[in-house]
Amino acid sequence: MKKIIIVSLLSALLTAIAPAGSTGPEVLSLVRVQVTSESQAADLFSRFDETHNHSDGEIELLLWPGDLAELDSLGYDYEVIVHDLVARDAETQAASTSTSIEMPGPDRTTYRRLADYNAEMQALAKENPGLVKLIEFPNLSLEGRSIFGVEIAADVKSKDGRPTFYLDGVHHAREWPAGEYVMIYIHYLVENYGKDEEITRLLNEGRLIATPIVNVDGFDYSRESALSAEENVAHQTEPTGYLNGFEGYWRKNRRSLTGVTVPLVQKNPDAYGVDPNRNYSYLWGDNQGGSSGSQFSATYRGTAPWSEPEVVNVRDLILSRTVTGVITNHTYQATVLRAGGGNAPDDDILEPLGKRMADEMGYENTGNVGYPTTGTTDDWTYSVTGTLGFTIEHGSLGFHPPYADSVQADYKGVMRAFDIMFDAVVDPRYHSVVKGTASPGATVTLKKSFRTPLSPGNPTGEEAVAEKISIKVPVAPDGSFELHVGPSTRPHVNKAESYTLVVKSGDKTKTFKVNVARGRVADLGRVTF
Secondary structure (H helix, E strand, C coil): CHHHHHHHHHHHHHHHHCCCCCCCCCCCEEEEEECCCHHHHHHHHHHCEECCCCECCEEEEEECCCHHHHHHHHCCCEEEEECCHHHHHHHHHHHCCCCCCCCCCCCCCCCCCHHHHHHHHHHHHHHCCCCEEEEECCCCCCCCCCCEEEEECCCCCCCCECCEEEEEECCCCCCHHHHHHHHHHHHHHHHHCCCCHHHHHHHHHCEEEEECCCCHHHHHHHHHHHHHHHHHHHCCCCCCCHHHHHHHHCCCCCCECCCCCEHHHCECCCECCCCHHHCCCCCCCCCCCCCECCCCCCCECCCCCCCCHHHHHHHHHHCCCCEEEEEEEEECCCEEEEHHHHCCCCHHHHHHHHHHHHHHHCCEEECCCCCCCCCCHHHHHHHHHCCEEEEEEECCCCCCCCHHHCHHHHHHHHHHHHHHHHHHHHCHHHCEEEEEECCCCCEEEEEEEEEEECCCCCCCCCCEEEEEEEEEEECCCCCEEEEEECCCCCCCCCCCCCEEEEEEECCEEEEEEECCCCCCEEEEEECCC
């Protein structure tokens, strides 16, 4: 009986996602739509799956089966760029001249699969115990998968307050290059530590925490489905690749309508998914078109901020570590986007830093993706901790174009851009420092509680959500402590805010209120009890 129910729900779900329409039942298409106002753009974003690859007066949309009929009914002028996206992928892949070239890590000709990422991170940690530490996040994915990252630093297992660069990829399942660049940078740092003067300095002064695949379920579904489609085409068992080619363009996580998972294949058969990069709390729940309240939308934001375990993992890490800079990687618009959409209080820092990175990659440096987005990674990290935050939209050829045309062609510029960001992360001009001395063996905890604003009129009915920073480090053997953090006052807050610093030695504690601005040092001197 349960199987019948699941199949019926899945059938209904697929009908809602992909009703019959002008595109026919077996075609994914790309179109460019003419718009004359922000409201028109917002209308299109709320209805269709967009690619980020926009220009003035034009919006590029990925049309799923049935979408073309709806677009026709709305009366917009548009041009079909690619009639059959799955067929185009097969053609470009066949025409690609990907060969093994020397890159950091294994010399590859194809995109990694999820097992490749996990195996490489585990091996690096095992082979370099003083430099690399494996991170297994506390929350499993919705389909029960472990989510891994790594921490890289000189004497990586020591606990201190060094500035930390947080780097991640693949919030969106189909954006495979985003994970590749993060994984290649991990290898790049490990291979160059002790050999390259600049890399050695960065890992002595700071730390990297990298999560190549945030959305493990969605990525595995997208990657494996595309491989299956390629097999179908190659063996002519299913000539168009339709049965699996569509799933290669899955964007969201794999949240299930009923919560029923097929254990042996770790698969939710009735997944509709939530967009992880619309599930962060800052201004969550907008009605501007940058996120959606519909389960069937590509930008569905979830029922509440922090509803998704993948996003909670990122939140809890950021709020418990001395993170002073963040890059989250996506595809495709060939742009470097900065927190605040070009209107951040610290745009005088963010704009030139973004330009330096963009220049290395040949990308555009811009404030936003071309429309309002809320509940996103970089805006949240910047708004709650004051860390420098960027989203990089890699490439202009597609979500996952042939490996040779994207990753192999572009990785060197990306490595240089990441180095520029890492250098800014460890530079105390761009963050704040809290320091002092106390008895060896004591611990220091830096805390702050606050409420992060949600968008007015959001579905929860709440104006804000409670959040808390709590960073704990031991006092060094020489009695010193030094924490590199964001300013005590959040960027969008009009009144001064303080950190609470608690120094504990045995059963004795001492508490301080600390106000510190960006580029400043709060020196508490000697803490005595």
